[in-house]
Amino acid sequence: MKKSFGFLIAAASLVLASYNANAQAATADIPADMNALMSKYTCIACHRPNQRLVGPAYVDVAKKNYSDEEIVNLIYNPVPSHWPGYPPMAPMKQVPKEDALKLASWINSLDGGAKKTSTKKTTTTKTTKSTKKA
Ligand code: HEC
Numbered sequence: 001m002k003k004s005f006g007f008l009i010a011a012a013s014l015v016l017a018s019y020n021a022n023a024q025a026a027t028a029d030i031p032a033d034m035n036a037l038m039s040k041y042t043c044i045a046c047h048r049p050n051q052r053l054v055g056p057a058y059v060d061v062a063k064k065n066y067s068d069e070e071i072v073n074l075i076y077n078p079v080p081s082h083w084p085g086y087p088p089m090a091p092m093k094q095v096p097k098e099d100a101l102k103l104a105s106w107i108n109s110l111d112g113g114a115k116k117t118s119t120k121k122t123t124t125t126k127t128t129k130s131t132k133k134a
Contacts, residue, residue: 034106041095043103049110056083062111071104072097 027035029049038044046054064082066074075095080088095103 031106034103037099037103041092041099041103043092046089055086055089058107059110061107062109066104066108068101068104068108071107072100075100075103 027044027048030038030044035044038047047056047058049058051057052060061071074082075092077091078089080086092100
């Protein structure tokens with residue numbers, strides 16, 4: 001636990017140092033309460049709403065149409081294969097579920113205004129192949 005937290009701090013400060021120049025402008029579109037959570041749990045070091053940093057922009061995460069719960073799970077157990085070309089994100093198990101959910105629903109709210117009506121496509125057209133053996 002301690003070890004991985006140390007790693008996160010190291011990674012976070014490294015990233016913060018290199019992105020400090022444009023950090024201020026880029027955080028302008030983060031609401032104050034989310035900014036507080038992002039800073040507290042170091043998400044801010046790697047994520048921005050509209051900009052790729054170390055991790056994907058949250059608008060791009062929103063496009064994946066995860067449920068809030070799914071995002072919470074991904075914060076605790078990232079699946080790096082979802083984001084080819086990015087380094088793997090470390091599991092952030094220190095984030096309390098309540099705060100993880102707040103972040104998740106905010107991330108989902110960033111879906112570029114192109115809100116899809118919540119009717120999830122249920123195109124389960126089963127192609128029942130009749131591969132009967134003679
Ligand atoms: C040290 C950098 C770093 C930190 C800190 C970090 N992330 Fe990430 N995050 C990444 C990277 C890189 C990816 C893409 C690769 C991956 O998913 O493993 C990612 C992916 C994600 C995804 C997409 C998951 C998916 O599978 O589509 C979400 C959501 C996310 N991060 C949220 C958060 C939240 C919330 C925090 C703070 C609690 C956080 N991240 C902290 C680097 C980071």
